[in-house]
Amino acid sequence: MEKSRRRWPDISSRPVARFGWRVWLLPMFLWPLAIDVVTEIIRGRPLRLVGGVLALYLAWKAAALLATRSAGANRRGAALVGVAAGLTAGLAAGMGPLISVALGFGAWAGTRLLTEDLPEEAPVVPPAPPPAPEVDPLAPQRVQLQRIADAAPALPHAAEMEGAVSALRDVLDELALRPARLPDARRHLNLQLDGLSRIVDRLEAGATPPETLPALLGEIAASARRLRAELNSAESEALDIQVKVLAERLRQEGP
Amino acid sequence: MEIQPRSSALLPGLPLPLRIAIGFGLLSLCLWLPAFVAIFR
Numbered sequence: 001m002e003k004s005r006r007r008w009p010d011i012s013s014r015p016v017a018r019f020g021w022r023v024w025l026l027p028m029f030l031w032p033l034a035i036d037v038v039t040e041i042i043r044g045r046p047l048r049l050v051g052g053v054l055a056l057y058l059a060w061k062a063a064a065l066l067a068t069r070s071a072g073a074n075r076r077g078a079a080l081v082g083v084a085a086g087l088t089a090g091l092a093a094g095m096g097p098l099i100s101v102a103l104g105f106g107a108w109a110g111t112r113l114l115t116e117d118l119p120e121e122a123p124v125v126p127p128a129p130p131p132a133p134e135v136d137p138l139a140p141q142r143v144q145l146q147r148i149a150d151a152a153p154a155l156p157h158a159a160e161m162e163g164a165v166s167a168l169r170d171v172l173d174e175l176a177l178r179p180a181r182l183p184d185a186r187r188h189l190n191l192q193l194d195g196l197s198r199i200v201d202r203l204e205a206g207a208t209p210p211e212t213l214p215a216l217l218g219e220i221a222a223s224a225r226r227l228r229a230e231l232n233s234a235e236s237e238a239l240d241i242q243v244k245v246l247a248e249r250l251r252q253e254g255p
Numbered sequence: 256m257e258i259q260p261r262s263s264a265l266l267p268g269l270p271l272p273l274r275i276a277i278g279f280g281l282l283s284l285c286l287w288l289p290a291f292v293a294i295f296r
Contacts, residue, residue, distance in 0.1 A: 022275070029282050032290035039294050048293060059286070081282070089289035093296060103285040110281030113266065113274045 022114050026063040026081065030056060036092055051091020058084035066115055071123035074115050082108030137182060138172050144193050145169060148200050155203045160217035161196075167224035168192060174228045181231050188227055192220050 033056045040049035062080035065073050086104030089095040095103070136142070145168055152161040171189060175182055199216075203209060266274060 025279070026282075029286045032287050032294065036290050036293040052290075052293065081286075085285045085289065088286065088293065093289040093293035095289055095292060100289075103289055106281050106285035110278045110283075110285060113278030114282065115278075117271070117274075 020118060022118065023063060023066045025114065026066065026111070027060060030059050033059070033088060033092075036088075040092070048092045048094070051087050051093075055084040055088040055092060058087065062111070066118070069118065069120045071121050073120055074112075074118060078108050078111035078115065081111040136176075137179060138175060141172060141189060141193055144197055145172065148193075148196050151200050151204060155200065156209045157214050157217060160214045160221075161200075164192075164196060164217045164221040164224065167221040167228070168196075171224050171228045171231075174231050178231060178235060181234065185227060185231060188223075192224060196220060 033052055037049065037052040037056060040052055058080050062077040062084065065080065066077035082104040085107030086100045089103045090097060090100035145165060149162070149165045149169075152158050152165060155161060168189070171185070175185055175189075199213070266277075269277075
């Protein structure tokens with residue numbers, strides 16, 4: 001019982017063929033060509049046979065293409081019929097290039113007139129690419145700082161180290177709010193972070209910290225706090241100027 | 256997928272029956288003539 005159930009291929013994703021009578025009409029024009037193919041086989045004229053077979057094939061393909069109603073099918077189908085007619089005239093009938101081209105053009109125009117108003121599927125518009133994920137310009141600095149913060153508790157002078165890390169993290173947070181100031185602050189920030197990273201690397205390798213290290217760590221923290229204050233004050237100055245300009249304009253243009 | 260109706264660009268303004276008749280005539284001439292020439296030559 002189970003064996004008798006035949007599995008058919010899934011054709012749901014293929015273009016649906018909707019044969020209208022005008023599309024069905026096209027293969028009806030091909031029967032003399034089919035007779036010609038048989039005639040050429042009997043007479044044994046290979047070039048004419050090739051012309052006839054090619055024309056028959058192209059015209060049949062054109063009808064099948066028109067039947068799919070896919071985007072641009074009407075145009076391409078008509079072109080194929082034109083080529084088929086040209087091949088019939090040129091190769092199978094030996095009518096000369098000029099007449100062949102004229103007949104091909106005529107067949108194209110005839111197919112266009114018959115089928116150009118047939119509805120076809122709208123061309124598939126490719127979906128818009130997804131917006132690029134937002135890249136954090138401070139990501140490398142955050143990674144670097146996190147590595148220092150993770151290593152700091154186990155190192156000598158951990159309190160001073162954590163103070164510097166905290167101050168630098170505040171600078172990163174401040175810069176995240178004002179990305180326009182990033183180019184000005186990046187050099188200073190990288191200098192401090194790179195220096196701190198190297199110190200952590202040496203201490204992790206077992207180096208004995210010099211007496212000046214706590215002072216240096218304090219200086220890094222103080223410098224980071226100054227940088228943050230500068231960023232903040234630059235923003236405040238910009239706002240101050242904006243307020244002054246606006247007040248001046250209001251005074252000049254007011255009633 | 257959406258099926259869009261198309262208007263005629265070749266010979267605009269020509270009534271549909273006339274357009275089909277001309278198309279039919281052109282196709283007959285351009286496909287049958289060379290085919291019959293090929294058969295009887």
